[in-house]
Amino acid sequence: MSVGIRHDDLRRRNRAMVLSAVRRAGQPSRTEIAATTGLSHSTISAISADLIHEGILAESKPSETASLKRGRPQVGLALNPEAAAVVTVVLSLNFLSVAVIDYAGQVIAEEQRRLDTLTMPRDELIGECTAIVRRRLEDPDLDVASVARIAMGIQGITDSHARAMLWSPITPLTDIPFADILEHEFGIPATMENDCNMMAVALQWRDPDRYRDNFIAILLSHGIGMGLVLKGELFTGTHSSGGEFGHMIHRPGGALCRCGRRGCVEAYAGNYAIWRSAMKMSEDAEPVDVGDADMRALATKAREKDGPEREAYRRAGEALGFGLGSLFALIDPAPVAMVGVSAAAFDLIEPALREAIAQTAGGQHSKSISFDTEPNELPLIREGCAMRALSFVDQEIFAPGVQARAGAAGKKWPDQSSRIA
Numbered sequence: 001m002s003v004g005i006r007h008d009d010l011r012r013r014n015r016a017m018v019l020s021a022v023r024r025a026g027q028p029s030r031t032e033i034a035a036t037t038g039l040s041h042s043t044i045s046a047i048s049a050d051l052i053h054e055g056i057l058a059e060s061k062p063s064e065t066a067s068l069k070r071g072r073p074q075v076g077l078a079l080n081p082e083a084a085a086v087v088t089v090v091l092s093l094n095f096l097s098v099a100v101i102d103y104a105g106q107v108i109a110e111e112q113r114r115l116d117t118l119t120m121p122r123d124e125l126i127g128e129c130t131a132i133v134r135r136r137l138e139d140p141d142l143d144v145a146s147v148a149r150i151a152m153g154i155q156g157i158t159d160s161h162a163r164a165m166l167w168s169p170i171t172p173l174t175d176i177p178f179a180d181i182l183e184h185e186f187g188i189p190a191t192m193e194n195d196c197n198m199m200a201v202a203l204q205w206r207d208p209d210r211y212r213d214n215f216i217a218i219l220l221s222h223g224i225g226m227g228l229v230l231k232g233e234l235f236t237g238t239h240s241s242g243g244e245f246g247h248m249i250h251r252p253g254g255a256l257c258r259c260g261r262r263g264c265v266e267a268y269a270g271n272y273a274i275w276r277s278a279m280k281m282s283e284d285a286e287p288v289d290v291g292d293a294d295m296r297a298l299a300t301k302a303r304e305k306d307g308p309e310r311e312a313y314r315r316a317g318e319a320l321g322f323g324l325g326s327l328f329a330l331i332d333p334a335p336v337a338m339v340g341v342s343a344a345a346f347d348l349i350e351p352a353l354r355e356a357i358a359q360t361a362g363g364q365h366s367k368s369i370s371f372d373t374e375p376n377e378l379p380l381i382r383e384g385c386a387m388r389a390l391s392f393v394d395q396e397i398f399a400p401g402v403q404a405r406a407g408a409a410g411k412k413w414p415d416q417s418s419r420i421a
Helices: 007-025 030-037 041-053 122-137 178-186 195-206 271-278 292-304 308-331 341-358 377-398
Strands: 057-060 076-079 085-092 095-102 107-114 147-154 157-159 164-167 190-194 215-220 224-230 336-339 371-374
Touching: 007 030, 007 041, 007 076, 007 377, 030 041, 041 057, 085 122, 085 377, 095 122, 095 377, 107 122, 122 147, 122 178, 147 178, 147 195, 147 377, 157 190, 164 178, 178 190, 190 195, 190 377, 195 215, 195 224, 195 336, 195 377, 215 308, 215 341, 271 292, 271 308, 271 341, 292 308, 292 341, 308 341, 336 341, 341 371
Parallel strands: 085 147, 147 190, 215 336, 336 371
Antiparallel strands: 057 076, 085 095, 095 107, 157 164, 215 224
16 A cells, blocks of 8 residues: 655655755755755755745855856855854863854854863853853854754763763763753753764764764773764664763773773773873872873874883773774774874874784774774864754754744744754
8 A cells, every 4th residue: 555745744855855965065056956866856946946035045156167167057056054053062071162053064153161070060060051152142243043953062971862961071960951951041952962972973974985884983082982873873872872982891900990990991092091101100090181282292202212101002002902893893894083182193002903903803804994083073073063953953944844033034933842853
């Protein structure tokens, strides 16, 4: 028995396909959208005309190179930056960042603050997060009515359905429902995500050829985290932080981890662990916050001569390698992105990492495993949060035909409070 598709559902699906094609391609022509989506030219023309009329899309001028080609230059379609905006909030160890992102995905305002997250009381930490968002929303150059979503990324175990940070090594505080707090404070739908998961989302958007079906994003910073994509979908486990790679056990009863346990991968490969080892400190020494400049200087010293600094990076590579090898025994080798300040020292880490992987069942094809590096995690985390939020706007607000507040006088937003992008 065949099942019919309602006209409204078909229209929504087709609009969503066009918006997705434009967001991924930048400024595609209608012909290019037809090739990507499989929709007819007449359908794309009708949909694009509606989206332009609603202020969601805009026609872009042909490029100079296109004008040199034979025939009539094709006009591209682009996202209208003023159609909507989203706010991203990133909270990590002693650091808080907020950015306002326009509908085209460009940062139009941002602010960063240093905090002492390890000692701040609950109310003060929450207050700092709400205050930094409030300052951006009070910017006279921002049309607050256009802000469609607030997306927050945070280190630690988060539950996006409960909309809360359950536990994080950046603070002794637990069970903070940041999304509910932000939504209640500003009346804007909010979500909460694990930071490494957002790195993976960003990589999938940035380089879909490499990061498509199966890949791993590993944070090499003060802490060790993982975003894992399997068969094109982000792996989130029971809650939303399914890839707690840094807290897998490398050596039972071994070095002290900042999570309070012993022998974690992070207790050998986190910045504080590399520093602790290089300084010949006891494995029982409490983790300390090591600045990025200090870590870069340490890597330089390790490259200059063989000594405790180089040995510290070797130990880090060994811990990461055995952990990845065990993972690859389950899922098969996949492309890996190393992200964070210690990714800039991957040349010191990689030899021991590959040697360790080769000793595991997952290392049978260790030579085919490829690594990329990105030394700054903040842009990726922010971009992942932004793309999650903007994709929600595309699929759940604009695709059904509901215009953004900025351009739809007299129309109301659908209730998004219980929906997850």
